[in-house]
Amino acid sequence: MTWVYPFNTDEPVDRDILGGKGAGLVEMRRAGFPVPPGFVISTSACLAYTAAHGVAPEELWDEVAVGIASLESVTGKTFGGATDPLLLSVRSGAAVSMPGMMDTVLNLGLNDTTVEALAKQTGDSDFAWQSYRRFVHMFGEIVFRVPSERLSAAVATAHGSAEPDAASDQVATARLKMIIEGHASRPVPQDPVEQLHLAIAAVFDSWDGRRAVDYRRVHGISDALGTAVSVQTMVFGNSGKGSGTGVAFTRDPGTGERKMYGEYLDNAQGEDVVAGIRTPLSLDVMATEMPDVHQQLLDISGRLESHYRDMQDIEFTVERGKLWMLQTRSGKRSARAAIRIAVELFDEKIISREEAVLRVTPDRLEELLHPVVHASTDDVVLARGLAASPGGASGVVVFDADEAVELAEEGKKVVLVRHETSPDDFHGMVAAQAIVTTRGGVTSHAAVVARGMGKSCVVGCEDIEVDYAEQLFHTPKAEITKGDWVTVDGTTGAVYLGEVETVSPELDDNYSTLMGWADEFRELAVRANADTPVDAARARELGAEGIGLCRSEHMFFGDDRTAAMREMIMAPNAIARADALTQLAPLQAKDYAGIFEAMDGFPVTVRLLDPPLHEFLPDRHETIMEITNLKLRLRKASSLEAINTLLGRINELETVLDRIERLSEANPMLGHRGCRLGIAYPEITEMQARAIFTAAVQCADKGIAVFPEVMVPLVAFESEFVSQSALVRETAEKVFAELGASVDYAVGTMIELPRAALVAGRIAEHAEFFSFGTNDLTQSTVGLSRDDAGRFLPGYIRRGLIDADPFRSIDREGVGELVSIGVERGRKTKPDLKIGVCGEHGGDPSSVAFFHEIGLDYVSSSPFRVPIARLAAAHVSLQSRTSSDA
């Protein structure tokens, strides 16, 4: 087993073994860039060390000794030498970049003797003692874990207010040594080999340090990678005039502009840039002060880009006029820059269009589609919940939907805060800039509705305790009263105190170019879930090729509609019910017509009514309160007229309460909803079918290309679908006969219950299409309530019990398996059965990849996730092409 690889190794470069930084150094050296000589200790050595509970493999130290001997011979310096000492840096570097998460020791090899040698050799004892003091400080902190503040305080006292010099650094070094020895019960070793072994072990240990472990959890990085360690000859950016250190990006990481971008600090070591003690200068200043070095940096930057075929983030040091490269890696960039760089690298013939598309991570598009919160460390996070609908927005807190509307009408920006939302709050959600709920998960009512509207929303915010009576909420950080400003970041799930800066999104030509390419490569069609003509038009602008789910019940909201709906629910008999429905039909037809028009030329899937009827009635608690108040007033009423009015109203409300109680269910999510409603009240299905087909015929008359697809929700039994689809078809024929014209249409079903997935083969005998409702399918397969799981699921993820929220990203093994079974059985009966998905997973990149793999025809997502789904679909097509080529 080889543990150590010199930078000039002939071995193939393997990032998994050498880590990102080590691989970069080897590659740069191989390509002839000026890299200080060194060697890399492999990630396997770290893993062996960790497995042996902190004991390095014996041969490691022999191989390190060989590495040092070879550095001595290349540089002509001696490790621990009394005249020309070899000094080293020891840095961590895993295969995946984890910036700042692990440790580094610089200036290693300095001791009481070599410091004098360095002073003599450079003629600069200030520099030599500064370097030694820094080494002792870092060694104490990293190897012996002495709290950095104690060490910094000792240095500050030794330096006093004067500029540090050799004398004060000598005092500082002596104090540091004392503190470290006191803390560790052993001195900082004078022997450079011992220094090196301890530093390497400390870097290995930092792989399992708290910071690194937390970072890996958050970014989903495996613990099994380990870190490599690069040991490199020191070059000193702090060796006086003509020296310095800096960081450069080969293109602007914010805008993507093709212009070197970065900062530079003269006469300094890398850690000074990080510590922010002095403000770095822009590279333009370096261009005037060190034109030759700047020009070299520009040349190298261009060569590095062509070599790596991507924008690079470079660390460099200038030692007395000589430029050295210390690191190169693919540079982090904003979403806008990522798109511009990808498109321009194609224009410059560096990468192909396929590569350009693969260079942009689909989720990053969110930054372009929603305002981004630019919070600083001073901004107070009041609470954190589940990031349910992305984007940032600020407003004054209100707790009531009507009040949200009133204030919005006065031109105020509001944030609606509720325990949870229901259809009754819909108007308030429309009026609000953002919505926060203390309960619920990412497919709860608030989350689904907010996402559909592209509004910022945080749900399941358990840290917030709402007191509706007092019109305030408490969090561990503050008490917020109605009218106070807050900012909601639906991208991260944070709720901030006050108005935090947000930056508006912009879509430019580069975006359109890249998305055009993505559309050419993808095989999955992408539709949108939209319930209004405005949302449908927006979805189309964002590239939707039809509506995959129009949740009809969202059209029953609004004062006149809710009233008609209530009348229908309260109707004492079928005739009265039919009357109420007749009022609703034209209103629904108008909505459908608007959607067909916005989606001219594309299919529109309209789902029949889904939620339980009691949701359209007033709140039970509020109704009881109102009855109680009226009864109190009745006791005091004196005039006969007042008594009669009050009695009339009480009577009315008691009937409503009775109906609420009769319709209320212990578990409405598993109760009388979906097609079960249409079966109990066929007149609702009939009214909806009538509205759909009337609108379709009227639109077709106007020259609009319509293709309605009527979808039956929550089917468990084949017979449910047979009965509902027959009713839809009969109604279609009636409407066509009445209007003397017809349109093509299809009747299909949602597959959103495990039983439906299992009997899909039989359902497919009658259905013309399937659409998987993976929200309900997840709820019913995993046995997790969509509305309550938000309370404990984040804990599952934190404890590592599950990797991701199954309501956000499809649970491939469980729910995914049922979807696969449904597809397989459905297509066995009807090979050309059109199949899509319309649960929230339709806009999640990893789920989109899964749906491609199992052969779905389309995914449907909320309008603002349509671009993400388009790009994700292109990624999976391109990736499966490459894997089938291989």
Ligand code: PEP
């Ligand atoms: C689903 O269950 O996945 C679905 C799309 O329907 P809804 O979210 O309206 O229940």
Ligand code: MG
């Ligand atoms: Mg559903």
